[in-house]
Amino acid sequence: MKILKNSLGLGTALFLLACGQTNSNTTGSAIDTSKVVTTENPVEKSYPVAMVDNKKDPSCGMPVTAGIGDTTHYENHVLGFCSAECKKEFLKNPKAGLAAAELK
Numbered sequence: 001m002k003i004l005k006n007s008l009g010l011g012t013a014l015f016l017l018a019c020g021q022t023n024s025n026t027t028g029s030a031i032d033t034s035k036v037v038t039t040e041n042p043v044e045k046s047y048p049v050a051m052v053d054n055k056k057d058p059s060c061g062m063p064v065t066a067g068i069g070d071t072t073h074y075e076n077h078v079l080g081f082c083s084a085e086c087k088k089e090f091l092k093n094p095k096a097g098l099a100a101a102e103l104k
Contacts, residue, residue: 047071052080054101059086061100077103 047068056063060082068080070087074094079101081087090097 047080049080051078053077053103054079055104056100056102057082057086058097058101059089062086074098077101 049064049068052064052068052071054064054077058079058081062082064080064082067082069083070081072079072081072087072091075098077098079090079098081090
């Protein structure tokens, strides 16, 4: 019990010390855009191969076993794509892309 109290006290002290520090990298209102993180795709998505009906990405031809980054439903099929960009390309002309998907 004594160890737990000491650990909590030490953790609280470190937290309070860290909160009082300022970032020395900030200068006025300038923003270093090389360190800005966009939130467009904050989480890497991954889908299991078993959930899709195609063997290849219909846009680029990459096998879905290499990784599925996005999916869509088209004509009663669930199609997997390696990226959101390939999905976007497919949706421009889905009928032409469906033949390249190599359905299971």
